[in-house]
Amino acid sequence: MTTAFASPSTYVQGKDLLKTASKYIKPFGDHGILLTDDIVWGLVGEKFYNYLTNDGLKIEHVVFGGESSPEEIDRIKAIGDSSDAKFIISLGGGKTNDTTKAVGDQLKIPIVITPTLASNDSPCTRLSVLYSENGEFLKYLFYDKNPDLVLVDTAVIAGAPVKFLIDGIADALSTNIEAQTVARAREITLLPLDTQQTQAGLALAEKCQQLLFRYTDQAVAAASDHTVTPALDHIIEANILLSGVGAESSGLAAAHSFQNGLTALTGDVHKLSHGQKVAFGSLLNLVLVGASDETLTKYITFEHKLGLPTTLKDLHLENASDADLLKVAQLTTQEGETIHNMGFKVTAEDVFDGIKTVDAFSRNLFSN
Ligand SMILES: NC(=O)c1ccc[n+]([C@@H]2O[C@H](COP(=O)([O-])OP(=O)(O)OC[C@H]3O[C@@H](n4cnc5c(N)ncnc54)[C@H](O)[C@@H]3O)[C@@H](O)[C@H]2O)c1
Numbered sequence: 001m002t003t004a005f006a007s008p009s010t011y012v013q014g015k016d017l018l019k020t021a022s023k024y025i026k027p028f029g030d031h032g033i034l035l036t037d038d039i040v041w042g043l044v045g046e047k048f049y050n051y052l053t054n055d056g057l058k059i060e061h062v063v064f065g066g067e068s069s070p071e072e073i074d075r076i077k078a079i080g081d082s083s084d085a086k087f088i089i090s091l092g093g094g095k096t097n098d099t100t101k102a103v104g105d106q107l108k109i110p111i112v113i114t115p116t117l118a119s120n121d122s123p124c125t126r127l128s129v130l131y132s133e134n135g136e137f138l139k140y141l142f143y144d145k146n147p148d149l150v151l152v153d154t155a156v157i158a159g160a161p162v163k164f165l166i167d168g169i170a171d172a173l174s175t176n177i178e179a180q181t182v183a184r185a186r187e188i189t190l191l192p193l194d195t196q197q198t199q200a201g202l203a204l205a206e207k208c209q210q211l212l213f214r215y216t217d218q219a220v221a222a223a224s225d226h227t228v229t230p231a232l233d234h235i236i237e238a239n240i241l242l243s244g245v246g247a248e249s250s251g252l253a254a255a256h257s258f259q260n261g262l263t264a265l266t267g268d269v270h271k272l273s274h275g276q277k278v279a280f281g282s283l284l285n286l287v288l289v290g291a292s293d294e295t296l297t298k299y300i301t302f303e304h305k306l307g308l309p310t311t312l313k314d315l316h317l318e319n320a321s322d323a324d325l326l327k328v329a330q331l332t333t334q335e336g337e338t339i340h341n342m343g344f345k346v347t348a349e350d351v352f353d354g355i356k357t358v359d360a361f362s363r364n365l366f367s368n
């Protein structure tokens with residue numbers, strides 16, 4: 001058995017961290033790119049740019065176009081090439097992070113991720129999700145290392161609408177469910193190394209879940225009020241560090257395959273975030289591994305309280321036909337999907353039955 005663990009080289013988290021961030025960046029060189037979209041520029045980007053340049057760094061601000069597409073990556077790479085950038089900083093959400101990782105990988109320069117949302121686990125992983133310029137999923141790009149530096153300013157994250165934090169909690173909740181599934185199956189992880197879990201990777205997934213069950217209510221209260229508390233610190237760490245490194249080094253299973261399977265359908269389901277779709281996928285994963293009523297109730301109750309989807313109606317699929325749900329199940333189980341990491345054969349019919357069961361169980365739970 002060969003096992004592997006990977007993580008960003010350095011992870012720093014703190015309130016108002018962006019006001020003291022230059023000491024972490026300066027070892028990479030004296031000039032680089034800052035990638036932000038216009039919204040983030042208005043919120044914190046311009047202030048961050050002014051701080052860095054006043055502190056002696058030469059920063060080129062590049063406006064992110066909004067999609068992590070091959071064209072956008074090529075455009076920004078050309079800018080980095082012509083200015084001989086020594087590092088690239090992402091300031092924004094998952095799409096800005098993913099684009100920055102791709103550009104940094106191609107230019108072979110250090111990558112600094114400063115997430116402004118805790119909406120998913122993109123900051124710490126060594127992969128990007130690529131889309132066409134029109135937003136259709138294209139592929140995953142895997143790299144040979146994780147970002148060099150991740151700087152998380154908790155005050156900035158607390159300033160964002162709370163729905164983004166809840167998306168990240170849903171994504172983080174899937175981490176341990178899938179990690180335990182992969183552990184039982186002794187299957188490979190998400191690292192592009194064809195390796196199995198270390199105990200370290202699994203421990204981070206378990207810690208991630210422990211923090212979510214202990215501190216989510218307080219953290220959501222703090223983020224709703226745009227304040228920073230120790231509970232919010234813990235949940236931000238769970239969403240960004242523990243979920244990212246935990247998922248990557250412990251592997252994925254049915255929850256994330258289900259979110260990919262939903263692309264078989266058109267309609268309002270696509271208005272839902274990654275975390276919202278994964279939330280239902282986590283419940284499906286639990287049903288497929290034969291979780292007890294008590295366990296399923298615990299997760300459904302947790303998600304329901306946060307307003308996350310636990311029924312087909314919540315996924316805007318109350319009118320989906322059985323044929324449509326079977327299409328989702330077929331795509332969920334297509335070759336190459338992580339649902340085949342479960343240690344037993346999972347067919348489209350199994351997934352179809354599992355989806356129906358989650359829906360009925362959840363409806364029964366809340367009709368009582
Ligand atoms: N690489 C990975 O490991 C990985 C993991 C999970 C998801 N993803 C990818 O992440 C992307 C989704 O990321 P996302 O949910 O962060 O969305 P996003 O990057 O599209 O950002 C959402 C919006 O929020 C705005 N925004 C950013 N910070 C803000 C703030 N502080 N306050 C208010 N608004 C703010 C942005 O301007 C943007 O308009 C998807 O493309 C998904 O595939 C990647």
Ligand SMILES: [Zn+2]
Nearest residue numbers: 120171274278
């Ligand atoms: Zn995810």
